[in-house]
Amino acid sequence: MTALRSVLDTGSAEYRDNRAALLAKIEELDAEQAKALAGGGPKYTERHHGRGKLLARERIELLLDQDSPFLELSPLAAWGTDFPVGASIVTGIGVVEGVECLVVANDPTVRGGASNPWTLRKTFRANDIAFANRLPVVSLVESGGADLPSQAEIFIPGGRAFRDLTRLSAAGIPTITAVFGNATAGGAYVPGMSDHVVMIKDRSKVFLGGPPLVKMATGEEAEDEALGGAHMHGTVSGLADYVAEDEVDAIRLTRRIVARLNWRKLGPAPKPVEEPAYPAEELLGLVPTDQRIPFDPREVIARIVDGSRFDEFKPGYGTSLVTGWADLHGYPVGVLANARGVLFSEESQKATQFIQLANSADTPLLFLQNTTGYMVGAQYEQGGIIKHGAMMINAVSNSTVPHLTVTMGASYGAGNYGMCGRAFDPRFLFTWPNAKSAVMGPAQLAGVLSIVGRQAAAAKGQHYDEEHDAAMRQVVEGQIEQQSLAAFLSGRLYDDGVIDPRDTRTVLGLCLSAIHSGPIKGAEGYGVFRM
């Protein structure tokens, strides 16, 4: 085993500046996340409490084993859209009766817990995580149904929510639903599709059509208790397997259901854990404020892996990408980390081999992104950069060991793909608050547009307005910069959350533990590698 030795100068001005800048970004992040935590705001929170009901996160806290960790997912969902941050739903991974579960809870203080298009996407992402990692799903339901004004974006794709539940069930992944309030129309199918259903006396109302709709449809006059009360479902329809006395009792019953799942994780158990030799706190000072300045990812690895031990693979070849083996919270991982932004042919070939090695050893992979993309230029094109980049992307695409991705800084161009960006289905993808991602940097993108425009004008023999060009570049740069930011990307569900860099090890440890609920199996074949 080889221990990494940090050369970070924690007394330098640069370190102090980096740290201050990153802390400022974390503060901004906290402010955005606070919006999700605030739910529907004090007024609706108070009203909800006034009805003797618990908030979504209060329900989750009670559901979880005491003092166990909880990783909330996609907290910034819907950031930068017309819908409230958090998308009126809470999702995350937590431990219930010793079982790691994917927990989903509607936030009824946000527009009655109604689902909007972002709620759907966040739910789908949670379902994907449950499916890929074999996590039992616990849904704490209280939703007024679909946000009707945006039904056009909900109705058709929304069916997936029900499809997911039944497919989870078919895959042997238990689904448990506790209904805390209304679950109407589409919402009624969530308990309907679940393996286990808990309802609450005098609180749960589960029906396809409420009294007004039934009156309109058939003329029948029916009260809501007869149509969908917990007592009716517990004694007549049989939709409720358990009828709880109150919310706390519903959570008690839900926990008992999980306790009786006889759940066993299928992945190998972790080795004894050793803390890194260097403090996570120092991660704040090592990322330069100027994204164009690269930093040594070994300094990051030294602060997130067990004992800061890292056996580097091909340290002298393709040095712009660092590859090697480590343990993280006792789980073996292969690490790929950008060292100098650009990926050349050597780096691509090195990554391809490394990914194959990890698959043959059933070892999960951790991608630490800080890349500006694959090298361009005649020399590199002639050297086969497309072939080599494609090899790397092929290996990443067809690798079947679990992938974890952390965007530490830049994630531009095809580098985002090669380093297992969102489209490559990493099991989890987290972003540091300073990170940026786009097809290319804002200045480059604006510059490219400017060159193309200039060429078009020249071809038509038109005068090219320099003033207009400058204004265009500024607007485009601003727009691209805005759309490259971590919160924007997270709002669009392009990651699973923006995290404080100091939490990286904990987050990855939680994810690896969750991942090991399912089996870990490397790929047995790849597509054709173009040599």
Next chain:
Amino acid sequence: MIQTLLIANRGEIARRIIRTCRELGISPVAVHSDPDADAPHVAEADAAVRLPGATPAETYLRADLLVAAAVSAGADAVHPGYGFLSENADFARAVLAAGLVWVGPTPEAVEAMGSKVAAKKRMAAAGVPVLAELDPDAVTDADFPLLVKASAGGGGRGMREVRSRADLADGVAAARREAESAFGDGTVFCEPLLEGARHVEVQVLADAHGTVWTLGERECSIQRRHQKIVEETPSPAVDPGARQRLCAAATAAAEAIGYVGAGTVEFLFSDGDFHFLEVNTRLQVEHPVTELVFGVDLVAWQIAVAEGARLPAEPPAPNGHAIEVRLYAEDPARDWRPASGTLHRFEVPGDVRVDSGVENGSVVGVHYDPMLAKVIAWAPDRTSAARKLAASLAAARIHGLVTNRALLVDVLRHPAFLSGETHTGFLDEHRLTEARERDLTGSALAAALTQAARRHTGALPIGWRNLPSQPQRVRYENVEVDYRHTRDGIVTSLPFTVVSADGESAVLERDGLRNRFHVSVYGDSVEVDSPLGAVTLRSVPRFPEPVATVAPGATVAPMPGTVVRVAVEQGQRVEAGAELLVLEAMKMEHRVLASTAGTVAELRVTRGHQVDSGDVLVVVAEDEVAEGES
């Protein structure tokens, strides 16, 4: 020479005697009732004889069994300890008749002092000051308040304070009843009640050759229900002149009855004046204070005297001050209700003598005195001894049973106690027995944090959240706490700073004051020890099981159907299993039976009634179980 000594007792005094046996090379033999089979005194003895049964009457009060035990164990002597048969002349005679040595005074001396009425007469004749005996039929209003006492009594039983003539008849009758049941002798007498008087007694040690020592006085004024709980020597109220007169009176008393062995002459002491109360013809519970101040082993001397040894002419000189407290498993705030159960932990730290009948894990039953231990401190002066003893008690780890520890600490630290103003009404005057409101939050927070640390396994940070919103909440009976694990440590909404917390203890700071709280968990009871006082918390389950929603005795319809027959009427008595009514559903008749015996309190249906599954049909009020049966 005594080779093997049977100890006809249990608990701390049996262990105390065993200790001296070990020092002298004598083989100790224990006896035990069934509940005491695993008691420390049994384990520590060389041999043990079972006394079948549990109650004292079946076991430790059976002279015949005890003598037989001594004979079968090959003992050559019997030590009775205190209590039980220690002052029973017949037992002493039976021991002697079996050819064994009796470690105690002669049966005659025991007998002479056994009746308080007779003893008073004898002492008066020997010139010892006694209180006038009052004839209940001839008392005047000026004689009140007075005390009715059982002639055969001890330990406060058969004793009644009477404050007015109107209550006299009742008091006498009550004392008589209690005396009859406790001692088999209903004789009672009346004395003036000297309020605010002190209880002072003189330790006597006499050999069979005419030498009588007095080993100073002990003051035992602080009592609960006439039961001593704090004892000390010397008494802060006794000056050298009074001491000389007390000792002279005690010597006269001992000589008057030809006393041999260790004994105690008790006096009521008031303003330098004193009156004879009684002679205890045995080792006293509080003998250790005398031992510490005079540097003697009274049990060793008892044995030596029984062997015929001579006392030196003069007793050793006293040195310093000693205080003893009796630690009881009882709740002073709940009328001294005795506690029983498992004493999970019993540790008294510090430079103190601990004479205990229990150890970690001992089970304290209901059959015997709930005294757990005596804790005794010696120091060159009284206040130093009190300080030392209070500190030891305060720091003691006593888990599993409620005790009078806090009360004892309060007494020892009370300004009135420290200035020597002790008297028999001390606890009432200073209102020390009242339950005090205590702030449990510090202890509860420490308990919650310690329990959290214990639950935490694995390397992932405890209670980690990427989006912290709700704190962890933990409830104990009467107190709820919250906390949150953050990057910068543990925070709470309570007015505490959490300095540290692990699986054993937590350090909390409040208003700049830092304290360590040690936490021990036994099932759902959590014991927290800190310099702020020991606290017992009871865990409240996070998820209470719902209580039954159907009233007891209610019979509900097992399925939807029609009532086709009602077999009972309102107010009718039914036996368990009796047919109440018949329900028809799906062409089947279902008999609905009474689940319990009782009276039909409610009949909610009639023939032809359509009922739904779960509807209450009949409510049967359960018979009240006669007292004593349950």
